[in-house]
Amino acid sequence: MKISIEELSKRLSQGEDLESIGRVFMPEARLELLKRLAAVRTFDEKLVDDFLHPGIKGGDRDSLPFADIVSLPAIERLPRTAGQYRFRDSSRQTYWESWWEEQPGEPSRIKEPDLAPGYAVPKDLQELSRRLVQYFLAQGPQGDLDRLYYLIAVDRDQARQLFLQLYDAVDQTFELAGCRDLLNILEERLSILGPELSRVFNDYRVYTRVENDL
Amino acid sequence: VHYVDCRGGAKNFEEILCLIRDGEKNSGSLIRQPFDYAAFTEFNQLVAKLQSLRQRRAAAGPLPGADELIDQLFQAFRDVLQKTATAHVPLIIVLDHFKAIDPNDVRLYLWPHLFARIADLENDHLRLILAVTPAEYESYLPRDQDHLFECIDVPVFSKEQFQPLVREFFGRLNKHPLPDVIAVYDKRLKEVGVWKPKELVNLRGILEQWPGGGFI
Numbered sequence: 536m537k538i539s540i541e542e543l544s545k546r547l548s549q550g551e552d553l554e555s556i557g558r559v560f561m562p563e564a565r566l567e568l569l570k571r572l573a574a575v576r577t578f579d580e581k582l583v584d585d586f587l588h589p590g591i592k593g594g595d596r597d598s599l600p601f602a603d604i605v606s607l608p609a610i611e612r613l614p615r616t617a618g619q620y621r622f623r624d625s626s627r628q629t630y631w632e633s634w635w636e637e638q639p640g641e642p643s644r645i646k647e648p649d650l651a652p653g654y655a656v657p658k659d660l661q662e663l664s665r666r667l668v669q670y671f672l673a674q675g676p677q678g679d680l681d682r683l684y685y686l687i688a689v690d691r692d693q694a695r696q697l698f699l700q701l702y703d704a705v706d707q708t709f710e711l712a713g714c715r716d717l718l719n720i721l722e723e724r725l726s727i728l729g730p731e732l733s734r735v736f737n738d739y740r741v742y743t744r745v746e747n748d749l
Numbered sequence: 750v751h752y753v754d755c756r757g758g759a760k761n762f763e764e765i766l767c768l769i770r771d772g773e774k775n776s777g778s779l780i781r782q783p784f785d786y787a788a789f790t791e792f793n794q795l796v797a798k799l800q801s802l803r804q805r806r807a808a809a810g811p812l813p814g815a816d817e818l819i820d821q822l823f824q825a826f827r828d829v830l831q832k833t834a835t836a837h838v839p840l841i842i843v844l845d846h847f848k849a850i851d852p853n854d855v856r857l858y859l860w861p862h863l864f865a866r867i868a869d870l871e872n873d874h875l876r877l878i879l880a881v882t883p884a885e886y887e888s889y890l891p892r893d894q895d896h897l898f899e900c901i902d903v904p905v906f907s908k909e910q911f912q913p914l915v916r917e918f919f920g921r922l923n924k925h926p927l928p929d930v931i932a933v934y935d936k937r938l939k940e941v942g943v944w945k946p947k948e949l950v951n952l953r954g955i956l957e958q959w960p961g962g963g964f965i
Contacts, residue, residue: 538955538959538960539960540929540930540933543930543933543955544933544936544937547933547934547937548937548940552948552951553934553948553951553952553954553955554947554951554954556955557951557954557955557958560958561958607954608950608951608953608954609954613756613757614754614756614757614773614776614781615757615773616757625947626947709806709808710761710803711759711761711851711853712758712759712760712761712764712851713759715759715851716758716759719759
């Protein structure tokens with residue numbers, strides 16, 4: 536969609552913010568890629584090529600080169616990493632929420648009637664997350680935090696078990712930084728934790744704080 | 750200026766000190782360069798001892814028998830900073846993204862052994878900036894010692910600050926945005942009064958997508 540000075544003025548006067556306006560006239564392929572990027576914790580070129588580009592019409596790696604993606608204002612480089620990037624917190628929410636937007640002509644993708652709509656994970660987000668769980672499983676212990684992050688979007692019960700197992704392992708070493716890393720993963724996924732994992736998050740947050748104060 | 754981005758997983762106090770020491774050589778940024786590693790020889794040896802103690806610990810909480818070692822470790826670290834900061838080359842250390850640091854490690858170690866000591870030092874050429882959110886300010890910084898630091902609130906900018914900051918922001922990018930686009934947003938600000946710094950980044954995004962090019 537194109538935009539004119541008049542259109543920009545009208546949207547601003549209606550209270551729309553610049554981030555949302557910028558999204559409106561972005562090419563669809565780029566919009567879809569940003570939506571997928573908002574669903575990943577961090578990314579490098581390989582992850583984008585292998586998991587995010589496929590299936591985007593007009594959005595292959597030649598059309599949307601990695602160098603262009605990481606120069607977008609919404610993306611930031613992670614310090615002290617070799618080519619790892621992430622969505623800025625201030626920009627992620629708008630694109631993350633677009634996973635829940637209904638597609639014209641498609642039936643509702645929300646299939647978990649026992650949960651509040653905000654907790655239910657759309658099928659295509661589950662599918663992407665399932666593939667990323669396998670990817671980080673293959674990386675062994677160094678992929679554990681990412682595996683937990685994506686597993687929450689796939690199977691909350693398995694995610695709860697993995698969280699408890701990982702927390703127990705770091706708790707045995709008395710290194711609270713490791714416990715906080717795990718809690719931070721749950722906090723980043725707060726919007727889709729569901730009631731049971733939310734309870735685990737709250738319980739362990741209190742437990743970690745008490746242990747910290749010993 | 751020595752800028753330290755603390756992100757990249759939760760960290761204890763000696764990891765933060767090591768981040769300050771190491772900077773980020775490959776970042777290409779002048780303000781993220783490492784200190785001279787050789788100047789930290791004593792500190793490095795003490796960190797190795799502390800980490801060895803940590804590996805042998807048998808309970809949660811403060812490390813038993815480590816108080817003296819921790820005192821020495823911070824003393825060695827402060828000595829290097831003191832020697833580095835001179836009238837000729839003043840030193841300002843900026844710690845950003847504070848959430849990565851354990852609040853207890855700030856309260857028990859970083860605050861008394863480093864932050865408060867820098868604030869109390871007679872070396873006018875050494876300064877520390879802690880970039881914190883309002884929530885971090887509440888949970889990390891001791892109120893009973895607020896005489897040691899000056900709190901500068903950066904919530905939102907006024908409409909009068911928009912045009913000068915637009916010139917500076919795009920000037921640094923060596924770009925000249927379409928005046929009409931800037932004027933439309935400036936007009937909107939006259940109604941809402943205040944704006945957040947991230948809007949400059951959003952404006953840049955819009956101008957980069959603008960039909961026919963958003964820069965002249």
